[in-house]
Amino acid sequence: MVRQYRFLLRTAPRDALEAAHTESLRRLSDADRAAVLTAVQTGLVTGQRLTPDSVTKVAHLVVNGEHRDPRAFLRACPQESLRALAGAVIHSEALFGLFGGYASWDGADPEPVDDSAWRDAGFNPDSGRWSLDREPGRDNSGIVSGAGGGFGGDGGGGGG
Numbered sequence: 579m580v581r582q583y584r585f586l587l588r589t590a591p592r593d594a595l596e597a598a599h600t601e602s603l604r605r606l607s608d609a610d611r612a613a614v615l616t617a618v619q620t621g622l623v624t625g626q627r628l629t630p631d632s633v634t635k636v637a638h639l640v641v642n643g644e645h646r647d648p649r650a651f652l653r654a655c656p657q658e659s660l661r662a663l664a665g666a667v668i669h670s671e672a673l674f675g676l677f678g679g680y681a682s683w684d685g686a687d688p689e690p691v692d693d694s695a696w697r698d699a700g701f702n703p704d705s706g707r708w709s710l711d712r713e714p715g716r717d718n719s720g721i722v723s724g725a726g727g728g729f730g731g732d733g734g735g736g737g738g
Contacts, residue, residue, distance in 0.1 A: 580660060595667075597670075598673045599633075599640055604633050611630040613656050614640070614659055618654075622643035
């Protein structure tokens with residue numbers, strides 16, 4: 579069952595996966611939801627402020643975390659809770675009929691997404707925002723320093 583779950587994590591559309599995880603987390607026991615949250619916090623190193631009842635946010639983190647770093651969540655999740663989550667996701671309505679190609683799947687995980695170039699340039703893919711703090715030559719105002727021209731720096735500005 580966990581192999582089928584891994585297949586869905588690798589091949590199903592993210593919006594369908596999030597919907598299935600949200601639906602499935604609501605059906606899990608309190609102990610299993612807490613174990614899934616702990617696995618997100620330790621395996622994906624995120625979600626520290628969430629509670630086991632934050633099912634929508636936990637579902638989002640599981641799906642995006644597994645896409646970015648395959649098996650990170652799966653390794654951190656206790657087997658009993660992982661089997662419960664896998665069974666609930668596989669049987670969820672949101673993923674009905676998405677097992678096409680499962681019989682020929684080799685079980686290989688995709689390469690993790692390399693977003694280092696984006697991060698080095700100041701882009702945070704988790705928030706979808708650019709950070710001006712990381713760009714050289716900029717302050718928080720968004721004005722490029724040392725660009726020449728503009729007002730004030732040349733001592734002019736008046737008649738003379």
